[in-house]
Amino acid sequence: MSDLHQTVTTGFQTRFDTEPTGLWSAPGRVNLIGEHTDYNDGFVFPFAIDRRTVVALGVRADRLVRVASSFAEETVELSLDDLTPENLEGWSAYPLGVAWALGQFGADLAAVAGFEVFIDSDVPIGAGLSSSAAIESAVAVALNDVWQLGLDRRVLARVGQLAENRAVGAPTGIMDQSASLLGRADAAVFLDCRSLAAEVIPLGFDAAGLELLIIDTRVSHAHSTGGYASRRASCEKGAQLMGVSSLRDLDVDDLARARDLLDDETFRRVRHVVTENQRVLDTVRTLREQGPTAIGALLDASHVSMRDDFEISVSELDLAVETARATGAIGARMTGGGFGGAAIALTPHALIPAVTAAVTAAFAARGFGTPDLFVVRAADGAAREQD
Ligand code: GAF
Numbered sequence: 450m451s452d453l454h455q456t457v458t459t460g461f462q463t464r465f466d467t468e469p470t471g472l473w474s475a476p477g478r479v480n481l482i483g484e485h486t487d488y489n490d491g492f493v494f495p496f497a498i499d500r501r502t503v504v505a506l507g508v509r510a511d512r513l514v515r516v517a518s519s520f521a522e523e524t525v526e527l528s529l530d531d532l533t534p535e536n537l538e539g540w541s542a543y544p545l546g547v548a549w550a551l552g553q554f555g556a557d558l559a560a561v562a563g564f565e566v567f568i569d570s571d572v573p574i575g576a577g578l579s580s581s582a583a584i585e586s587a588v589a590v591a592l593n594d595v596w597q598l599g600l601d602r603r604v605l606a607r608v609g610q611l612a613e614n615r616a617v618g619a620p621t622g623i624m625d626q627s628a629s630l631l632g633r634a635d636a637a638v639f640l641d642c643r644s645l646a647a648e649v650i651p652l653g654f655d656a657a658g659l660e661l662l663i664i665d666t667r668v669s670h671a672h673s674t675g676g677y678a679s680r681r682a683s684c685e686k687g688a689q690l691m692g693v694s695s696l697r698d699l700d701v702d703d704l705a706r707a708r709d710l711l712d713d714e715t716f717r718r719v720r721h722v723v724t725e726n727q728r729v730l731d732t733v734r735t736l737r738e739q740g741p742t743a744i745g746a747l748l749d750a751s752h753v754s755m756r757d758d759f760e761i762s763v764s765e766l767d768l769a770v771e772t773a774r775a776t777g778a779i780g781a782r783m784t785g786g787g788f789g790g791a792a793i794a795l796t797p798h799a800l801i802p803a804v805t806a807a808v809t810a811a812f813a814a815r816g817f818g819t820p821d822l823f824v825v826r827a828a829d830g831a832a833r834e835q836d
Contacts, residue, residue, distance in 0.1 A: 451503075453474070453569050453570070457569045458472070458505055460518075460519055461507065464517045465565045469505035469567070471591070472833070473591040474501045474502060474503040475584075475585075475587035475589075475630070475830065476828050476831070477498050477502075477572035477578040477579045477580055478578065478579045478629055479784055479793060479825055480493060480494070480628075480785060481494045481661075482744075482782070483624070484755055484786075485684070485759060486697075487622030487623050488621070488642075488681055488684070489688070490696070491642055491643075491697045492641060493640050493642060494732055494733060496636065497827065497830050498572075498826070499827075500570075502568060502569070503570070504567065504587045506588075508562045509564055510562065510563075512530060513529075514526070514528070514563050515564075516541050516544050516545060517565075517568070518568040518569065519568070520569075529548075533549065534546065543584040543617060544568065544585075546585070546611075546616025547588040547589050549616060550609070550616070551598065551608055554608050556596055561596045564595065568587070570583060576667075576790055577789070577790025577791040578663070578665075578785070578791065578825075581625070582613075583629055586831045589831070602830075603645050610623050620678050622642060623642055623645070624642065627640050628640075632829060633649045633829055634829050635827050636649045636652055636827055639729075650737070653741050654795075654827075658799075659741055659742065659798065660796055661794075661826075662805070663822065664773065664792045664793070665823075666790065666791065666817070667819070668766075668788075669790075670786060670790050680759060684696055687711060687722075690710055696719060696722045700723060701723060724750075724758075725754060732744050732748075745779035745780025749782065752770050755787060761783070766783040766787075768812065768817070769781070769820065770782060772808045773794035774794075778796040778804055779797070
């Protein structure tokens, strides 16, 4: 039994004094490319990572819901009859928000049984690797099974997103939950966020001798506050002024008109999204035709666009990217929502120690906090675990 299986099983038994019905898990995700495009109906290309959240969940005979985890002392309890976004707060809003959101997607919450759940995870929190989507997706697949809802994974992704938007209060898109639910080992998920059509595309990192190095700056970020929402508002403003329902409807040929019509800041926000959508398409095509060693320049260009046009990078992320590139990474960019979190560096296997040492030394020289560097592999999405 893995460590996480052991801790959730023991945690469940200790807190609830009974046995769970089963264990389910879901991974965090890293986004290879396609940032702030999901809520603009655009394209993203993330993959599920080999860091997971595991839940032990048991069905009760009454209407009570109880949630506990290894990251909080408290056990949160409430009745299914009181399950509204307004009643939820703190870490328990993630799992309980999913239970509520399932009711918005067809579950009859007046008829289903209560449940108990114990949660543990090795997805780092605040690193931009979607620890929140991992919780949402693990609970969503578990409740989908025990409540026998038969919802497909694209719907479960929307359930997780709704929980995040309404119960947690972060106006995020559909990417993270989709990656966590649809991911496959050694492959990334090419997702059209408008149609939700998803294609699993082999990455071929191993064969090319490449690794994806995560550089967690440890600068914490939260998407329920500030910058994320203001970028989303700028995109909506840009789309409205350009007369389209979303920025997905624009392509690079529309940028000259956008420059004439929009104020400089809105134009740069729009240019990031339009060019980033194109970079996702180019990355998928390049990966298919030439393999992963050829995608480095697209990753670099994505970072420049986020740094200069979308303005969501921070000094630590820029330093991580510049140092990784200077030490032999073939491409690097900040990943996730920005304002902190992690960068990724696509790096030849043999250079991982050198890049790790160089980034760590560069952070120390600038007086930044010590970063955390580790390699991630593309892993399978959410699943029921063997009992
Ligand atoms: C966060 C959000 F949750 C995603 O929906 C996405 O917008 C991402 O930031 C930026 O690409 O992870």
